[in-house]
Amino acid sequence: MADVKTSALPEEEVSSLGESPDVNVVDEKKVPVDVTTNSPQDVEEGNDFDEDIIHHPADQDDILTHTIHVQDDPTLNCFTFRTWFLGIGLAIFGGVISSIYYFKPQTVTVSTVFVAVLAYLLGEGMAFIIPRKGWIGKWLNPHPFNVKEHLAIIIMANSASTAATGIELLAVERLYYDAKLNGAMSIFLLFSSQMLGYGIAGLMRKTLVYPKAMLWPINIPVNNMLETLYRPRSETRKPLMVFGYVFLAIFCWEIIPEWIMPILTGVSIFCLANQKSATFTNIFGGSDGNEGMGLFSLCFDWDYISGGYSPLYYPVESLISQGVGVCLCLVVFSGVYYGNVWDAKRFPFLSQVLFSENATISNQLEWNQTLVIGSDNRIDQAALAVEGLPWFSATYVINILGSNMCISAGIVHMLLWHWKEMSVALTILHPRSIMQNLNPMNWNLKFWSSEVKADPNEDNYDPHYKLMMNYKAVPNWWFMLVLALSVTVALICLYKGDSTLPWWGFLISCLVAWAFLLIFGAMQATTGIVFIIQPMVQLIGGYIQPGNPVANMYFTLFGYNSVVQGALLSQDLKLAQYGHLAPRVTFTMQMIGTIIGAIFNYIMMNEIVTNQREILLSVEGTNIWSGQQVQQYNTLSVAWGGLAHELFSVGSRYQWCSISILVGFLCPLPFYFLHKKFPSLGMNHVNTAVLLYYIGYLCVGINSSIMSFFIIGFGSQWYLRRYHPNIFVKYNYLVSAALDGGTSVIVFIMSFAIFGAAGKSVDFPSYWGNNENGNYDLCLYTD
Template identity: 50%
Template sequence: MATQRPGFQRADTDFHQDQDQAVSSSFDPEKHAAPSPEITYMDGDDEPEFIAAKEDHFGETAVLSDAKDVLTHVIHVDDDPSLSPWTARAFFLGIGLAIFASVLQEIYYFKPQAIYVSIVFMTVIGYALGETLALIPRKGAFLTFLNPFPFNSKEHAFIVIMASAAATNAVSTEILAAQRLYYGMDPNPGAAIFLVISSQLLGFGIAGLLRSVLVQPTRMLWPINIPVITLLETLHRDKRETKFRLKVFWIVFAILLVWEIIPEWMFPLLQGLSIFCLAKQNSLLFTNLFGGSQGNEGLGFLSISFDWQYIASLGSPMWLPLYTLTNSMIGYLLCIVLFMGIYYGNVWESQNFPFMSQLLYDNSSKATNFSTYDLSLLLTPENFIDRAGLEENGIPYLTGTYIGYLITTNMGLTATIVHMFLWNFDDIKNGWYFLHPTQLKKVLQPSFWTFWKGGKTQEQHRREVLENPDMDPHYKMMVQEGYSEVPNWWYACVLLGSLAVGMGTLYGIESTLPWWGYLIANIFAFVFILFFGAQMGITGFQFNQQPIIQMVAGYMHPGKPLANMYFTVFGFNGVQQGQWLCRDLKIAQLAHLAPKATFTAQMTGAVIGGIFNYIMMKTIVTNQYDILTSIEGSNVWSGQNVQQYNTLAIAWSIAGDMFSIGARYQWVTIAYLIGFIVPVPFWLLYRYTKIEFFNYINLSIILWYMGWLFVGVNSSILSYFAIGFFAQYYLRKYRPGVFVKYNYLVSAALDGGTQVLVFVLSFAVFGGSGKAHSFPTWAGNNGGFGNNKNVDYCMFNPANAG
């Protein structure tokens, strides 16, 4: 997984209120025997603006309060089974967007800040392309085949799901990049591609087998999907409204497509404008605190960014609920205090190393001359840890800010689990109903395992679903209308085939991971998808499980950094991929896409994504080798993701010397235990005082964001919060008509214009496929790291150039 600042989304009351207002929809009471929602009209026109309530049995207004209300009153429970996704147009656009999304996501992996391809943007661009192809004249059988007019919602959902399945950067490309950059290894391309594909499809197989638990029940709302589904409905249900809103989209899209050339290439000073650094350009203190327009430069405090690529690097702030924005801002401010305190308090000898870095350093490093750890002195020819070399050269050091990130992240991991049990126990209990004895008995029945005999008949499955009150009404409707379910043995074959291919490639590329470690990694993936997938499906929480996987791998495979990385590929990548695929299965369910079409789209997208992830990784590593191995990188390319991945693999391979109790960085491990405790006081205070402040503060979110600034470009954070609070507080409260009509659509347009231009510039001028073409140097483009300067005029630390 690309290095990501910690963060997650929360599906609480704030979220539901936000999303209830995000779309106008209707419900057929005659067909589905449910009350119609109340639609409010504003601004004197006849366009429905938002839904905030439903009518109860007494004709009174009641707020939408649970997952079923959202699924039936915000999203239409109606369908046209005659619409077909099986068109040449759907496959052509799906494959094309899958290639685009996978290439773009891999490019973003090597950026100074982790950025994610917007699925909402893929939804809109897929619609625009589909409507364009629908203009092909329908003359003759061939042109009619190319244009089965009109472009329908099922085709659109098929395209979006295929592109979404590809829009990930496989963790396996991280280790392949690390092997080239740090171990002098270049695995066979064929074996490497099979490794990438098998690691992606393992999560797909697991997610498919667990879909009856993680996708089909009503309680598995997957709130992150609601904006995508409402956008799909808007685009395909109300052509009059769609026409004007798409006009707004394309105007904003075009503006960003032109504008982003300026901060990205011509005027990079706008990526992070720091008044403090412009006023004082000879202070490293100012650089550390106020600088942040380049990777690993500084904390970017009070810098202003005009570059949407970095403002929305981890998701547009226009989407986040006010609750999450508030708690994350508290964590962000505390992060600045924590990191400055660690560094200037010289905790863990921090001042002998860079302020921010993800590399390992040796004990000769000083503030004026940073000395990275020579891994060749620590590794045997077989890439195992050489104990004699370790004793001779000493235990490696990490930067203080990086240790601060590891501590707060580990605390946040366990604090999140405790917080959810304290505040969301009913949701968690319902989400884990599969652990109830009556459910576990089914696992012991032979019919549960003998899926190859055909399992239940379609009629048996139909009857069970329709009689189950916990099933999603949308899924019940699809079953009622005769949609054919994908047999479990399809997913089982994908899982078993991927396991076999993965096992073979591990030995073919000298991974050093034993077969039993490989199997244990996949067991971790299965268990983590089951538990954390349920949490994400119910509440919207998602957090990075990679550190705990690498810790387990370190203690299981001491002295084997490559084994640690490959264990993480399958133990963590399976979780990440499985969660995203469950999310997409829910999109298909709410969009009423046939299960077999969904299976085809996800399989195709996952394979395409894996192949093009590898191709782009190899291209960028070859052309940007020196920048990717440098401490700071540039404002265009950075190897900080690979550096972090390799650093943790080395560090956890000698966990007993670095992180165990009594070791230099023991608090990294102790933090897991502290995280179990920190949410409890606030919960007790709220329970016994009922003061709303204690309920509103979420320490698990705050802890995650206390490590937010450890890496990447930080000059965009002030702009991020300013835009987020403007949209979610001012517009939502005082301009609800504007908020409902345009907030999410404009956000998608901003993402789209930016991401298309970054894709073009990466190849045209940034050297993604060869030589870079720099814009002429001037006051707004001082040359950046290449001239030993920071683009925001903060003082460049000369030790970083060494």
């Protein structure tokens, strides 16, 4: 066995962006850098893993070093014509598609796996078609399409493929307030709101990216797929066959539940047995939006089981907490509705709109926002006295209550269980640190020229980070500059655009974003769960600027969107770290992708709102366009921004939504102390923040998939990982990527070919398998 060591290229051979500038053709005989127990000799000979290599199937290190191998070839060139052409092209595609689908009745997200599959097909196609010889080959096709080109393209496209929250605000102002920022101001507003989160997250890399505890499970299937595609065929022939078969199988299968037989979305034995009970619909139904809780339903549609968040990659601790939370949700929802808490029976079982004081179960009048908001965009108290305060459905109140509890519980949970990682980010708040940073004597060139790197031998850090130290790091001042420019541009936009949000309110929103990104970025990294904390941000904004819904929208834009964008940046930084892409390359791809995405988000939003205004304002919409997401964003800004005191303060109708925040601080403590006293009980596997978040999880959408989600998740992360660990590390994440990839591709194709995204929809002939006049699972239709 050869000695195992980490090697790096001489620094003079590494370009300013971290890659070797003069390497165009990869030496296929080069031995990759390897810091695992497999030596370079083993890799060169193409030896596969022995059956007894995984000794501790529950150990996270096995996932980090065997599912994604700790090997790197620093000479791989990622800056090629293919990278820029496909990266920019897919970024434009992502920016256009994400904004189009924001205004659709059905939402198709541009998933990372879908982008990865598309980039691979196009990249290999260009490498095959473009000549390899002469000056054309030298500049356009210098070597085979490699993994680092592929990863750079994915990161650029990813950065553009999530619709900016800013287009929600711009659309609401135009549709409901007859206000319109000019094009330049609108684009700069999008830039500042997107980049603000990037600047904050970039300064938190030592907390959110480098530690091995920050797993970012959503990335593992993508990285595992990339590794399988580019390792020697002698090692990956069987995994590639598995990937191909699964991809093709799910590609063909999804046509059946999505179009031919939608009853497979939710098969409920209870609904089939009793099709005339509203109670059965509420509890056992779930194949349609806002139908019911889906208890004991089985779903055979991977699009709904996964939804972009595959059960195959969630850690078992996360699945346990989610499962307990969902069980409590079933009990609590049933209790508050059938106990008629908050006049629950006057309103639908599941709903997200605001209802009038005069609403009844037979006449569900919506609250008249236009009447209550005055010409100055503030709440008209006289009109409010006439219209009355709005009402929520009781289950939606539980969703708000659970979300607020989970935020305070999440803060305590992360400080108790991940203090080592959190303390790195919190040191900046220490008085001694503040005084040192304010002292000009400490503003030396060394600090500004490069990032202070962590000790590569520190056990706390991801083993893949050690390989990243072979490349030039991104200096802290790059992210500080992004943050400073974002704050400056944001303040100009706020005052020039008459946002009604004062400078001090904006700074509070930035502090809120910093605190929530630290806690819930880390929570997402460890559990794989994306927490929707927008209600809490809106609640904070409502209390500091009462009666001002427009200011609340801007507060939410910077206080919540920055958390979303910061988490996306951290997620992609971890994706690059697992794939060993140079940090400066990653930074470049993210910044360019975000700029492209924001520009095309605005262009498409402007065209759609201008040409489809009446449809977007209507409740029903059409099968092509819908304003449902804009309407919801507007409704929440009115409820939390305009009426926070009246609805949520102590003594008001929904006071427990605020009191629950205090209760949440106490929830993690019993589990923590029980684990300290009785470690064998496994209380360390209970994440109270996740548990509380899932208490209100079933308040919206299609819920028939929840049982299938947990069956598949526990089958993978508990049974397969525990009893067949070698199969788990070789195929679990690869199969997850194949399932998500095949589903994304066919759903995207069907959206344009069948579902009306490009014109008229094509319905499958009506029969018992696609009940067009009611719920797909044949439960009683109660709306």
